Amino acid sequence: MAENNHPTDRKRDPKNNNNIYWIYVLVLAFFIFGALMWQNQAGSREISFPEFADYNSKGFVKDLVIVNKTQMEIYLTEEGIEYASKKSTDSNLKISANGPQFYLQTGSAETMDRYVMENKLSPKRVEKTEWGDVVQILIPIAILIALWFFFMRRVGGGAAGGQIFNIGKSRANLYDKENKVKVTFNDVAGLEEAKEEVQEVVEFLKNPQKFKKLGGHIPKGVLLVGPPGTGKTLLAKAVAGEAKVPFFSLSGSDFVEMFVGVGAARVRDLFKQAKEKAPCIIFIDEIDAVGRSRGRMNVTGGNDERENTLNQLLVEMDGFGSDTGVILMAATNRPDVLDPALLRAGRFDRQIGVDLPDIKGREAIFKVHLKQLTLSDAVDVKKLAAQTPGFVGADIMNVCNEAALIAARKEKNAVEMDDFQDAIDRVIGGLEKKSKIISPEEKRIVAYHEAGHAVSGWFLENAHPLVKVSIVPRGLAALGYAQYLPKEQYLRRYNELIDDMCMTLGGRAAEEIIFDEVSTGAMSDLKHITKVAYAMVTIYGMNSKVGQVSFQDGDEYNFTKPYSDATAKTIDEEVKKIIDDAYERTKKLLIEKREELEKIAQELLKKEVIFKEDMVRLIGERPFKEVNPYEIEPNKEEEKVVNPISENGSGNKEDSINIEVENGEV
Numbered sequence: 191m192a193e194n195n196h197p198t199d200r201k202r203d204p205k206n207n208n209n210i211y212w213i214y215v216l217v218l219a220f221f222i223f224g225a226l227m228w229q230n231q232a233g234s235r236e237i238s239f240p241e242f243a244d245y246n247s248k249g250f251v252k253d254l255v256i257v258n259k260t261q262m263e264i265y266l267t268e269e270g271i272e273y274a275s276k277k278s279t280d281s282n283l284k285i286s287a288n289g290p291q292f293y294l295q296t297g298s299a300e301t302m303d304r305y306v307m308e309n310k311l312s313p314k315r316v317e318k319t320e321w322g323d324v325v326q327i328l329i330p331i332a333i334l335i336a337l338w339f340f341f342m343r344r345v346g347g348g349a350a351g352g353q354i355f356n357i358g359k360s361r362a363n364l365y366d367k368e369n370k371v372k373v374t375f376n377d378v379a380g381l382e383e384a385k386e387e388v389q390e391v392v393e394f395l396k397n398p399q400k401f402k403k404l405g406g407h408i409p410k411g412v413l414l415v416g417p418p419g420t421g422k423t424l425l426a427k428a429v430a431g432e433a434k435v436p437f438f439s440l441s442g443s444d445f446v447e448m449f450v451g452v453g454a455a456r457v458r459d460l461f462k463q464a465k466e467k468a469p470c471i472i473f474i475d476e477i478d479a480v481g482r483s484r485g486r487m488n489v490t491g492g493n494d495e496r497e498n499t500l501n502q503l504l505v506e507m508d509g510f511g512s513d514t515g516v517i518l519m520a521a522t523n524r525p526d527v528l529d530p531a532l533l534r535a536g537r538f539d540r541q542i543g544v545d546l547p548d549i550k551g552r553e554a555i556f557k558v559h560l561k562q563l564t565l566s567d568a569v570d571v572k573k574l575a576a577q578t579p580g581f582v583g584a585d586i587m588n589v590c591n592e593a594a595l596i597a598a599r600k601e602k603n604a605v606e607m608d609d610f611q612d613a614i615d616r617v618i619g620g621l622e623k624k625s626k627i628i629s630p631e632e633k634r635i636v637a638y639h640e641a642g643h644a645v646s647g648w649f650l651e652n653a654h655p656l657v658k659v660s661i662v663p664r665g666l667a668a669l670g671y672a673q674y675l676p677k678e679q680y681l682r683r684y685n686e687l688i689d690d691m692c693m694t695l696g697g698r699a700a701e702e703i704i705f706d707e708v709s710t711g712a713m714s715d716l717k718h719i720t721k722v723a724y725a726m727v728t729i730y731g732m733n734s735k736v737g738q739v740s741f742q743d744g745d746e747y748n749f750t751k752p753y754s755d756a757t758a759k760t761i762d763e764e765v766k767k768i769i770d771d772a773y774e775r776t777k778k779l780l781i782e783k784r785e786e787l788e789k790i791a792q793e794l795l796k797k798e799v800i801f802k803e804d805m806v807r808l809i810g811e812r813p814f815k816e817v818n819p820y821e822i823e824p825n826k827e828e829e830k831v832v833n834p835i836s837e838n839g840s841g842n843k844e845d846s847i848n849i850e851v852e853n854g855e856v
Contacts, residue, residue: 380551416544419584453499469515642700
């Protein structure tokens with residue numbers, strides 16, 4: 191994305207980066223001047239009146255100068271300097287040849303005058319500023335000032351807000367004619383519906399009269415909502431690149447500082463600059479950093495700066511009209527925590543969902559990233575898209591990069607299909623740990639555990655099709671995993687959820703059947719089924735005893751249960767009953783299919799990785815007709831419904847990929 195320092199900072203204030211250096215020069219000058227003053231007095235020391243009388247009586251005094259009426263500087267002849275050097279008991283004391291060599295100090299001018307008259311001396315009289323004392327006072331002050339400016343500069347962050355005087359300036363990165371946005375809609379794949387939505391923004395910026403002549407106006411604000419990595423920021427930059435207008439880009443956290451009022455000042459400065467550059471686009475990434483609902487977890491004095499910044503942002507969004515040519519775009523993956531005042535009509539009028547890409551979207555994203563790679567002719571883009579359900583654009587980019595690195599590591603001339611398979615495994619399960627030492631007994635447990643997943647899913651009608659099973663350790667603690675290929679679907683039925691739970695419990699059931707005891711390897715399995723079972727009872731209304739109710743609360747700060755203790759007890763009992771029934775059903779299935787379980791486990795112990803073809807060879811075809819969901823055209827007129835298996839309704843990769851990872855942790 192954008193860098194911290196951008197060319198427009200220098201254009202706005204060419205001396206911006208040099209304003210601080212005169213302070214450093216001044217401090218250095220004080221140090222040098224003080225050092226010179228102290229050096230001049232390095233060989234000068236105070237002597238008593240009898241010592242002066244001794245030098246004077248021997249004719250060693252060449253000159254006398256009374257400075258400021260109270261101090262008499264004594265300059266010695268060459269013989270006097272030699273005499274003083276021999277007389278001195280301090281070997282480290284060096285008598286300066288330049289002088290003054292000594293000085294006499296009296297408390298008052300009257301005492302000095304009386305001493306001069308009594309001894310019939312003829313000194314010169316001068317008035318001097320005591321620079322030594324002044325320097326000793328000013329140097330510490332100068333050091334404190336320099337340190338203050340230094341720390342304020344660090345707090346302000348560099349460039350546009352680097353100096354203390356610019357701390358209230360906007361820290362947005364500006365892309366204009368000199369620093370154009372080169373991203374266009376051709377660089378954005380898999381977001382066809384979202385591109386259609388923002389196309390109106392581009393049309394308005396290119397030809398505003400087209401809308402104004404009919405009395406229409408473009409929305410003031412466009413909010414991009416979607417999971418991380420789906421391309422929200424890329425889409426916003428593509429809008430600016432297509433419209434060819436100035437593009438202000440910054441993060442929501444750039445407004446918030448430790449000083450009260452700084453965030454509001456930066457908001458004002460941002461909109462002031464935007465109006466001067468109109469027509470233009472302001473893009474605020476992760477706007478939830480500053481736009482969270484006011485009043486949540488509000489402690490007196492706890493976070494007033496963030497709320498002041500949000501209030502100023504709301505005022506500024508009301509303060510410019512749609513005819514000013516300033517369009518505000520923002521992105522977040524947490525729309526549920528945003529303040530309602532920020533989302534109302536007249537501010538963010540339009541919310542655009544940037545969802546997880548479907549198989550066609552993933553295929554388009556793969557084609558964009560594969561342009562940069564040297565590919566083998568055998569690489570099948572459609573197959574790659576089919577094997578990466580739940581992947582977002584950032585994941586696909588990572589897969590392509592990992593595949594290229596793996597091929598380079600093997601010193602290949604082109605990236606092949608097996609490199610992509612390894613890359614997908616790397617992204618999903620983590621780095622393969624072939625060097626991890628596992629005892630034969632543990633390896634046998636893992637093999638039967640994974641075989642339990644594979645066999646139970648093979649003979650359950652609503653289970654997802656199997657892709658591969660592996661007992662090669664991966665990641666930090668994963669000892670094995672089974673990968674399935676879920677359907678591109680948005681609704682999950684009761685029987686599908688139950689079959690999914692049974693398949694997930696297949697590993698634990700296989701351990702109990704074979705070894706008459708269980709291990710800690712099913713931790714991730716138990717977490718998954720517990721989440722699904724509680725969702726069935728408390729969110730989706732799939733339990734007759736609890737009823738057709740949903741207790742899901744979108745307020746993350748609500749610490750109270752929306753049901754009574756009696757209902758909580760019923761929920762716990764029903765969840766336990768669902769899980770127990772699923773476990774018993776799985777055990778019964780695996781006992782019936784024990785011969786198949788043994789074959790798959792022994793094959794895993796021998797090969798460590800097996801695929802669907804191996805399952806067919808060992809235990810026969812799956813007894814259910816499999817329909818390839820990727821060959822069916824989706825009904826475009828059918829309204830999409832959120833995936834009920836996802837906790838927040840948006841779906842996530844963990845739920846979509848359905849990888850059972852055995853981590854071996856207690």
